[in-house]
Amino acid sequence: MKRTRLIGRGFIYLAAILIALCILIPIYLIMIAAFSPRDVIYSWPKALFPQAISLETMRFFLNSYKVLDSVRNSAIVAVLTLVVSLLIGAPAGYGLARYVFRGQDVFRVMILSTRAFPIVILSIPLGVTFRQWGMYDSLISVALLHVAMALPTTILVTSSVFMGISRELEEAATVFGCSPVQAFMRVALPLALPGLAASAIFTFVLSWNEVFAATVLTLFNRTLPALLIVQLDQSPVAFRFAGGFFILIPAIVFMFFIRRYLFSLWGITLK
């Protein structure tokens, strides 16, 4: 009995580790591809372990026409997106968490249902509108669309962050003479900061990764994913590998910082 349990336990660990390897190995492969010199990239058969580490391929990618510009564009759009969605979304999240009001449930359900909204449907009419407004090919228009995409999640996450902070703390501060705004700024906000930061990072990654809307809305001012996808057909594999790895970096770094908040970011269900 005990022995079969032990074997069963062993299989469970084995399965868990195998799955982890399946996730990590492709990332490892693109990493060694991005840091291999060019002759290794074009060689056959390819070695599964790094032969020579070199920055040649990455340098080639970053020095390619418009790549650095597009990296900067992506960063601008992502920062704009996270600032705007936090400024607009956090108050709504706070409102949802702290007040009981008529229409609250309707609002919550609407937010939840827009979260999974197809980006394809937004991009095309907004592309037409932005063109009419003379905002074609502008980074601001991309950021505006990314905010529309990120806002529902921001609202839900910030509301769950504020729900985790006891209302009594703020009430105590007002008893001691703070105004409601001061109580919020001095008590609730500092406590909420890590959660808000996680939400901001998540929004940054969402915007950094987004490719369809960015491709539809820009022409010369491409963000990095948009630039990559329109050039993919004609570019050498070394360029693709380095580019693929480059978009991956912030994703992996940022995931590490928000890992504690994963479940409040995505675990919210329609009840």
Added chain:
Amino acid sequence: MNLKRLNLEPYILLLPSILYLTLFLAWPMVQSFGLAFQTDDGQLTLAYLQRMFGDAEFAEALRTTVKLILAIVPLQFLLALAMALLMMERLRGSNMLVYIYSIPLAVSDLAAGIIWFSIFTERGYLNSLLHSLGVLDKPFLFLNYQTNWPIVAIVLAEVWRATSIVFVILVAGLQSIPRDYVEAAEVFGAGWFKRVWRVILPLLRPSIQTALILRTILAVQVFAVVLALAGRGVNVLAAEAYRWYGEYRNPHMAATYAMFILSISLTTALIYLRTLRVKEEMRL
């Protein structure tokens, strides 16, 4: 709190969000309708719709998209469920495992496509591995459009990238199931399989629903993975919408495709909501 006096504070806090979402989410939807069903001088028309249905590319794109959804979504669900149940076993190092399992959550579809391209391409890692194992002596063209391999590669890339979101939603759901329920079932002699089937899965329904709706809607608009792996060799609905807008400069046709994508999304969401309905007495 005085409930009789209408408290305006929450409405003021919500107002910016509501305005923003109306302007940049609800209004574009309405406009999408207009683009799909109106000519430039404002006359109602079904011409774009008819043109889309008559297009040879449309049938092909629809078939491929449906094929991809049918392969990807069930695979992801089963895999994510297995992963989530593994996490219930309280393994040592499970924090590390949860982190690793959720890394792909932050990986863009384009990056995932490129990563799997490096594996499946002619001189890629898969061919190299098969060569060193002595299975092949010269590279096999996996991404050849005449075969089904590009579809296999796309499915693998999507499963690799987007299983974690299902996983995270399911784990969050599992955490909200009281341990007593599962333990009670165990006391009454239910085996592992029975506990999962009779206790855990029914209680997990809201999470399953959310995960399936989210995943299907995202799978309907699969785009960058396909382009990165197969270029123009494999056609999907979102790529058609993009081409009509960006290359053929026809926003009407692009919007018609977009509306079609929306209608598939809504239909599948409704199907899930009905078939996985959570009965009142089963709620926690």
